[in-house]
Amino acid sequence: MDVIDSLVDAVGRTPLVRLNRVTEGLSCPVYAKVEYLNPGGSVKDRIALSMVEDAEARGLLRPGSTIVEATSGNTGVGLAMVAAQRGYRCVFVIPDKSSAEKIAVLRAYGAEVLVCPGNVPIGHPEHVRSVSERVAAETPGAWLSDQYNNAFNPLAHYRSTGPEIWRQTDGRVTHFVAGVGTGGTITGTARYLKEVSQGRVTVVGADPESSVYAGGEGRPYFVESVGHFRHPETTEDLWPEAYDQDLVDLFERVSDRESLLTARDLARREGLLVGGSAGTAVVAALRVAARLGPDDLVVVLLPDSGRIYLSKVFDDGWMRHYGFLDHEGDGPAVRDLLERVPPRDRFPHVHRAVPVREALEALDGVPHPVPVVTAKPPVVAPEVAGSVSAAGLRRLLETGGADPSDPVGAHLEAPPPAVGAGEPADVALDALKAAEVVVVLVDGRAEGLLTREHVR
Incomplete structure (x- = not known):
């Protein structure tokens, strides 16, 4: 029988799909790594499984344990899916900027969701990371997965996403484009691709215009799950340990308008219903491809589905x-x-x-x-x-x-x-x-x- 033992066995091995209509006029092929086809609906399923398996191996997660995480939604969904398979309780702390659909999905998995103000500086007692740390410290048997600083975040992509892209392109990939949030996706994938290609693959970060990663002021933006916001009252701007900026060769800064309209365009012209951060990545990929030729090959990672943004990106009102x-x-x-x-x-x-x-x-x-x-x-x-x-x-x-x-x-x-x-x-x-x-x-x-x- 062609079956799997559990849903988590379906994580990864996502397809690489050529973009056709939005690339009209370009001689360089652009392929999209469609991560919303993971069972939890996003690329974050990969790191959720990786971090949980590591915690179990080290005895940090035992029967009856509680998983705690600060998340904009997708990592929480991945963790909730794995937790449901293994019998763990979940508490997720999410910023109020996140879509209502994300909160609803987390609760559908049985997770407890705490919504915190998103417009507070790191270190503030109501910041999502502060609240998650406090909940973990006060909950017996809790494990804080800490995706921002967990080495098994980028390692998941070094072990799976990178090798998949290399195999799917027969080693022909020349440019890899992805957004930077926790930095785990671009770091782990880039590290593998640069190693296996002996440095031939160029890695491009797609970043919201005002995000700190690409040199912005860190002011607010509307695209979710990507970039780095810096509150004006921030005293110490902490970047995720999961992110290795030395692996990113260049950045493309993308406006909210370009990101959101491109996400909508991908649904209507390519049949790819993706979130706003995928729009950010595709804008960057198309800019890169416009400077390249037919012997190059661009891979762009689409992190999540547009179904969790129907009340925002895909709502005309x-x-x-x-x-x-x-x-x-x-x-x-x-x-x-x-x-x-x-x-x-x-x-x-x-x-x-x-x-x-x-x-x-x-x-x-x-x-x-x-x-x-x-x-x-x-x-x-x-x-x-x-x-x-x-x-x-x-x-x-x-x-x-x-x-x-x-x-x-x-x-x-x-x-x-x-x-x-x-x-x-x-x-x-x-x-x-x-x-x-x-x-x-x-x-x-x-x-x-x-x-x-x-x-x-």
Whole structure:
């Protein structure tokens, strides 16, 4: 009989599929390593099995043990699948940036899921890694898999992903492209391919534009499960031990817009329903292939499925709300309303560190609330922390609720509602019935502020 003993025996040996329509005009072939065909739906099944087997061999996991991990979702799913096969309990700590589908899948496997704020610095007590470490320390019989620093993360790819790619291409692969999250996938695969090819294979990291790995500032971005975010209050920026940056020959920095639209394009033109980080990797791979010829061969790794991003990447409403898509109707869009505002006046704001007295000076004559931001423009939507108004600050000073030297960030009101620039103009008009101002988003960035006065 052609059978396997358990589902974990199906991990790995994923197909390598040639990209045809999105590569039109390129002479260099591009092949996709389709990792969402692992039984848990992502490349992370490989490291989950590897880390669990190592922990069992060292006696860290025994019958009745609890697996604890900080995860954006995929590693948790892989661990939950293995745990279900072997009778372990699971507790996963996940950032609130992760899709609702990921949380639902983890709970479907019977895992306990703790959702933590994603916009806090490493070392903060509510950071996912801090919470996972605390849960592991307080839970009898718990094992913290620690994918970021576990050597059996990259080792899984050195032992499986790399050899599979080499065998599937008959040793013809010349370029390997992958995103960098924990760094385990690109590190283990790159190490094997460079060794077996005697250094001939070029390794390319695909990274979100603002991610630290490729030289960005570490500001927020919308693509999940890839890159390295650095909170502005970070005191020590710790990179994963699973990542060996010396194995990456070059980086391609990819915008959120390119990543998300390419992921959607892969579904509609290639039949590959993948997540946003696969879009990031394919954009990078196509750029690399455009510089190569027919004797080269690019392999790009697609880490997970688009089924866990249906409420985000593949939801037109979500994409329009954040300014990544335009509405398809004939009427005016929100951006048409924004055109009425002089460019220099389009996004009045104050930084959260500004003292109240300075904020009042800046808001002199401004009759409406303005956004309070955590970074310099262009501001990404998550960097709008709240709002303040001159009237509200004066009231606090008069009642003793604030001191003129206080940072304005200590006295925030709710953030203004946001609308996408490509949404119908009526969406902004409706929002302004309840709010004095609305933030206009373009590609996830706050590009303007509309007031009731602007739309009269």
